[in-house]
Amino acid sequence: MTSTKPVVVYGASGYTGRLVCEYLREYNVPFIAAGRDKARIREVLDRVPGIETVDHEVVEVEHDVASLTDLFRGASVVSNMVGPFIKYGPEVVEAALAAGCHYLDTTGEQDWLLDAQNRWGKQYADAGLLLSPGLAHMYTTGEIAANICLETPGVDTLDILVLWKGFPTYASTQTIFTILKADWFYLEQNEYRRWEPTTTFEVAVPGQHEVALALPWGGTCHPVWFKDDPRVANCRVAGGVFDRGVMQGVVETVKLVEEQIKTLPADQQDAALAEIAGSVQAGMPPRENPRINTSLDSVHATGPLARVHCVIHGNSNYKQTGLLQAYAAYSLLQQPPRRAGLASGCQAFGHRELLGVLRSFGLVMEPEVTVRT
Numbered sequence: 624m625t626s627t628k629p630v631v632v633y634g635a636s637g638y639t640g641r642l643v644c645e646y647l648r649e650y651n652v653p654f655i656a657a658g659r660d661k662a663r664i665r666e667v668l669d670r671v672p673g674i675e676t677v678d679h680e681v682v683e684v685e686h687d688v689a690s691l692t693d694l695f696r697g698a699s700v701v702s703n704m705v706g707p708f709i710k711y712g713p714e715v716v717e718a719a720l721a722a723g724c725h726y727l728d729t730t731g732e733q734d735w736l737l738d739a740q741n742r743w744g745k746q747y748a749d750a751g752l753l754l755s756p757g758l759a760h761m762y763t764t765g766e767i768a769a770n771i772c773l774e775t776p777g778v779d780t781l782d783i784l785v786l787w788k789g790f791p792t793y794a795s796t797q798t799i800f801t802i803l804k805a806d807w808f809y810l811e812q813n814e815y816r817r818w819e820p821t822t823t824f825e826v827a828v829p830g831q832h833e834v835a836l837a838l839p840w841g842g843t844c845h846p847v848w849f850k851d852d853p854r855v856a857n858c859r860v861a862g863g864v865f866d867r868g869v870m871q872g873v874v875e876t877v878k879l880v881e882e883q884i885k886t887l888p889a890d891q892q893d894a895a896l897a898e899i900a901g902s903v904q905a906g907m908p909p910r911e912n913p914r915i916n917t918s919l920d921s922v923h924a925t926g927p928l929a930r931v932h933c934v935i936h937g938n939s940n941y942k943q944t945g946l947l948q949a950y951a952a953y954s955l956l957q958q959p960p961r962r963a964g965l966a967s968g969c970q971a972f973g974h975r976e977l978l979g980v981l982r983s984f985g986l987v988m989e990p991e992v993t994v995r996t
């Protein structure tokens with residue numbers, strides 16, 4: 624089957640995929656909602672109020688390059704929600720390239736970003752197509768805050784904190800545990816340096832008195848996005864969820880992975896990690912509530928003679944993610960990205976533009992910016 628709609632949302636039955644469809648409806652962009660189980664996708668979409676007002680179709684597809692290419696042909700943008708992306712992403716990126724589509728996903732997996740850059744970055748650039756893994760609250764909102772800091776010349780070091788309140792979905796939990804197997808990097812004088820996996824931070828959280836427990840959280844996407852940015856030499860990120868109990872659980876798991884899983888034969892490690900992740904989250908978290916599910920992105924940017932602090936308070940990090948994906952698709956249907964090949968959300972669409980999108984849907988406050996030069 625060849626697509627008759629300009630956008631394909633793959634993994635539309637999931638928590639985030641459904642939100643992408645909801646926001647595509649608000650932008651009035653026709654789409655195909657695709658996945659491995661047609662009945663399940665239909666059931667999920669039928670619970671979206673007003674979904675009948677947007678032109679869309681539900682399609683079941685096998686997870687292999689040939690079937691996905693066949694589906695994507697005729698479309699312009701693929702929004703991939705099937706993670707962990709290091710595990711399920713390659714077929715989708717290959718298929719999108721073969722079909723001549725821009726590729727977007729929501730990864731927070733640094734190893735997937737590096738893999739995608741190395742394997743397909745040049746091919747997408749040569750084809751004039753955008754390869755943008757990681758268009759999501761984690762870490763686009765923090766990237767917006769970092770870019771606001773970088774509007775002040777003279778800063779070269781980014782100290783980033785990303786926190787959110789809520790409980791991860793099934794695939795998010797699988798993803799968080801999958802990252803534990805990888806090496807994670809930060810940037811020091813423009814070189815990647817490996818994090819010690821058991822590193823923890825007690826962080827001062829802007830806007831509250833209580834400190835929080837944060838982790839390198841897999842290294843995050845920021846060091847990769849800022850690696851070739853001449854304004855930035857150093858970039859370190861701490862992240863996680865606000866709930867200290869959940870974070871202590873992750874700390875224990877990291878230790879367990881170091882001591883008991885990384886010592887297993889390579890072909891047994893994935894299954895062991897997936898089993899632990901499955902025991903943590905097997906169901907679907909409730910729909911987000913802005914009074915409960917808050918987000919915080921804070922960036923201290925420093926240089927020899929400049930200091931800037933930018934804080935973005937927001938809510939509903941999965942809704943932020945769904946909206947960013949839908950806006951990116953809407954934008955790509957009208958004009959090319961600012962950069963082809965591997966590019967972050969801000970590099971492809973502009974940080975002030977993405978901030979405006981999040982602000983206009985009530986998902987983030989006006990950034991608090993303090994500048995000293």
Ligand SMILES: NC(=O)c1ccc[n+]([C@@H]2O[C@H](COP(=O)([O-])OP(=O)(O)OC[C@H]3O[C@@H](n4cnc5c(N)ncnc54)[C@H](OP(=O)(O)O)[C@@H]3O)[C@@H](O)[C@H]2O)c1
Nearest residue numbers: 634636637638639705706731759760761792793794795798
């Ligand atoms: N960085 C961020 O801020 C951020 C935010 C949101 C999400 N994410 C990432 O986005 C991904 C999706 O998250 P989610 O919240 O939507 O998870 P989810 O609710 O568990 O949904 C996962 C989706 O993937 C599909 N899927 C799973 N295994 C598959 C397979 N083998 N073949 C084909 N389809 C498969 C599921 O289909 P079925 O319904 O048929 O099972 C479902 O549509 C995760 O990797 C998560 O980490 C990141």
